[in-house]
Amino acid sequence: MSKILNDAIHGTIELDPLLIKIIDTPQFQRLRNIKQLGGCYFVYPSASHNRFEHSIGTCFLAGQMACQLQKRLDRDIEMLGKDKNTKKYAIKLKEAKMTEDDKLCIEIAGLCHDIGHGPYSHLFDVLFMKAMKEKDPQMKKWTHEYVSRKMIDYMMKKNTELATAFKDRFPKDWVKRKAFIKDLIDGEKTKRKTKDKARSYMYEIVANKRNAIDVDKMDYFARDCHGLGMKSNFDHLRFISQCRVMFSSDIPDETTIAVRDKEEHNLYELFHTRIGLFRRAYYHKVTKAVELMFTDALVKANDHLLFKNKNGKKIKMSAAYEHPEVYEKLTDNVFDTIVRKENQTGEMKKAQELINNVYKRKLYKLVDDTSAWPVK
Secondary structure, three states: OOEEEEEOOOEEEEEOHHHHHHHOOHHHHHHHHOEOOHHHHHOOOOOOOEHHHHHHHHHHHHHHHHHHHHHHHHHHHHHHHOOOOOHHHHHHHHOOOOOHHHHHHHHHHHHHOOOOOEOOEHHHHHHHHHHHHHHOOOOOOOOHHHHHHHHHHHHHHHOHHHHHHHHHHOOOOHHHHHHHHHHHHHOOHHHOOHHHHHHHHHHHOOOOOOOOOOHHHHHHHHHHHHHHOOOOOOOHHHHHHOEEEEEOOOOOOOEEEEEOHHHHHHHHHHHHHHHHHHHHHHOOHHHHHHHHHHHHHHHHHOOOOOEEOOOOOEEOHHHHHHOHHHHOOOOOOHHHHHHHOOOOOHHHHHHHHHHHHHHOOOOOOOOOOHHHOOOO
């Protein structure tokens, strides 16, 4: 039986039973304790939403876009097939059709695309990783997408009911389906085989590497604006309704997601919303001061706050990305764990002081630096 959830952004959401089984795992439930906006919560008290609800919202929009693309694809194939001059295009487009299993995989990718996030989201996998890389140049770079791929395998291994349900749903090709889901999360074209070029548009739904317009951003733009008390004029439902599958102009055999020219102004609003969020929230100088202080606290605590892996070996936070059983313990609560350690000295005590200073709003003094913005 599918289940119905009520979401503050999308309203009524109906989810497939397999998606519910994924949501009910401890590896997904940990997202309840990871703030979507990291340090923004200390500037905007209402920005308390977590990766948990964002992941469910992305899953919903991924399903909506997949259904819309298939609907328009069927219509285009029928229309092109009626004319002998365009019939060859209809035959080519038939190779791009998705199955119900494809649609479910796209929804799973939307649901699981962020399970690789650590404490305070990008604070951990960007700022902390960068700081540790500067401290130890030998350390390997990693991304939350890389960890998400590992967490999917770990989640299947640790939850036998989920693994059984997954294999029952995809009895003939469950291994390929799992690999497909991972590639949808990455959105990497280099991993696609030649025969999959007609289906390449599917890799642009959750993580669009072509133009960065995907359902992940559509959800967090709407959700972040709601939590921050800001307004967005971008209408993601209208945008999705105007999407269709077409062959790319630069790579003729490869499909892409296209949209009507009349959506031009709606797209302007998308990027207008994006720059507004960066200027007013993501790169607010208080937000950055909080995140830099928390990052420094994690760096100082890294050698002292250790977690045991499956072999009983003690693992540092900076190495947890290679150990899913350790990584699943890392949520926003790690800062409270550091603060509660008693009788600490040296680096650990400095880490506690940094965190307490954030709570007391004794922050680093930063100036606005517009050159640091990732978008102009």
